[in-house]
Amino acid sequence: MSASTIIFYIVSALVLVFGAMSVFTRKIFRAAIYLLFSLIGIAGIYILMNMDFIAALQVLIYVGGIIVLIIFSIFLTHQAGDKLPKPLFKRIVAGASMAAFGLIVVLGVFYKTAFKVTTEAGIDHSARSIGRQMLDYHHHGYVYPFEIVSFLLLAALVGCIVIAVKIQKK
Amino acid sequence: MGSVSILLLMFCGFAFAALAIGLGNKLSLKRYNPEKGEAYECGMETQGTTWVQFHVGYYLFALVFLLFDVEIAFLYPWAVVFKEIGMVAFIEIVFFVLVLFLGLLYAHKKKALSWM
Amino acid sequence: MEQVPLAHLLILSSALFFLGIYGFFTRRNMITMLMSVELILNSVNINFIAFNKYLFPNQLEGIFFTLFIIAVAAAEVSLAIAIIINLFRKFNTVDVEEVDTMKF
Numbered sequence: 005m006s007a008s009t010i011i012f013y014i015v016s017a018l019v020l021v022f023g024a025m026s027v028f029t030r031k032i033f034r035a036a037i038y039l040l041f042s043l044i045g046i047a048g049i050y051i052l053m054n055m056d057f058i059a060a061l062q063v064l065i066y067v068g069g070i071i072v073l074i075i076f077s078i079f080l081t082h083q084a085g086d087k088l089p090k091p092l093f094k095r096i097v098a099g100a101s102m103a104a105f106g107l108i109v110v111l112g113v114f115y116k117t118a119f120k121v122t123t124e125a126g127i128d129h130s131a132r133s134i135g136r137q138m139l140d141y142h143h144h145g146y147v148y149p150f151e152i153v154s155f156l157l158l159a160a161l162v163g164c165i166v167i168a169v170k171i172q173k174k
Numbered sequence: 175m176g177s178v179s180i181l182l183l184m185f186c187g188f189a190f191a192a193l194a195i196g197l198g199n200k201l202s203l204k205r206y207n208p209e210k211g212e213a214y215e216c217g218m219e220t221q222g223t224t225w226v227q228f229h230v231g232y233y234l235f236a237l238v239f240l241l242f243d244v245e246i247a248f249l250y251p252w253a254v255v256f257k258e259i260g261m262v263a264f265i266e267i268v269f270f271v272l273v274l275f276l277g278l279l280y281a282h283k284k285k286a287l288s289w290m
Numbered sequence: 291m292e293q294v295p296l297a298h299l300l301i302l303s304s305a306l307f308f309l310g311i312y313g314f315f316t317r318r319n320m321i322t323m324l325m326s327v328e329l330i331l332n333s334v335n336i337n338f339i340a341f342n343k344y345l346f347p348n349q350l351e352g353i354f355f356t357l358f359i360i361a362v363a364a365a366e367v368s369l370a371i372a373i374i375i376n377l378f379r380k381f382n383t384v385d386v387e388e389v390d391t392m393k394f
Contacts, residue, residue: 014184153244160366165234167372169286
């Protein structure tokens with residue numbers, strides 16, 4: 005057991021604990037902060053897998069953007085110090101049993117499936133090779149989704165502004 | 175070898191923070207006094223809690239920031255390989271940025287970027 | 291990192307996924323439901339990256355899927371929050387069960 009595997013288990017325990025705290029806590033602002041720690045831990049897991057670019061994206065977009073937006077939305081709609089009401093017992097039982105059942109099924113499928121793990125080194129997953137394949141337009145390139153993403157972002161921007169400016173005028 | 179040092183660094187970081195906060199808490203002298211809790215020297219007495227509702231303008235700024243953040247994420251791998259691909263990459267990125275520039279123009283026209 | 295078996299990464303991602311599912315079904319507050327959706331999307335991303343790293347190290351497909359999932363998640367969150375704020379202005383609540391009147 006080398007040091008990097010120990011780091012992996014520590015980080016994944018942190019991810020799961022903070023994820024659970026963000027789901028179970030009854031203070032909404034704390035839920036957002038726990039979610040932030042969980043997402044940072046996931047970035048750490050990407051770094052341990054040598055996926056530096058994806059880890060940077062995770063920190064840049066999820067931690068720096070999405071969580072900030074969620075926190076702003078909490079401030080816009082809540083007295084953020086307030087406690088959320090307790091979920092109904094019926095609902096806890098239903099949700100927990102559904103989640104446990106799904107987890108057992110999925111883990112059972114994973115256990116049955118024989119994944120062919122290769123040990124060959126493979127290509128490097130740096131931003132250079134990602135960019136080369138992203139801008140490529142004949143062999144398995146991703147230039148078409150790349151251009152479509154710009155339309156998606158444009159549509160999101162226009163939609164949000166249409167909705168939010170209407171609020172501002174009120 | 176490298177990851178042993180990272181593990182050690184992680185441990186030392188946690189230990190240092192815990193030690194500093196814990197010892198500071200343990201050793202310091204605590205005497206509560208209402209005068210000490212006030213805002214220092216000047217200004218009005220603050221009223222209410224700090225948990226107040228924000229104006230919707232904050233949301234618009236965060237939104238525009240987030241969407242252009244995603245654009246940067248796609249620009250970075252392009253910038254790394256721009257030199258070796260050349261003209262084709264340039265046309266692709268011009269199209270990409272132009273579409274998002276339309277969004278920026280729309281935001282500007284709807285006065286989403288002007289404060290309040 | 292080579293010593294960590296693929297199964298452990300899959301256990302991590304599926305535990306995170308079903309935490310998100312649990313939160314999505316028990317919470318009635320729209321913003322916390324949105325946070326649960328974020329957990330679900332992140333567990334999917336871990337899965338894509340792990341499969342790319344362990345099963346197909348000669349390709350980049352998992353990375354591209356993660357990249358586009360992150361972009362789509364950003365757009366989805368911003369729109370969802372715009373809708374939530376609009377609903378809050380109309381109904382003065384973010385509870386999904388109280389928002390049950392349609393416009394017409």
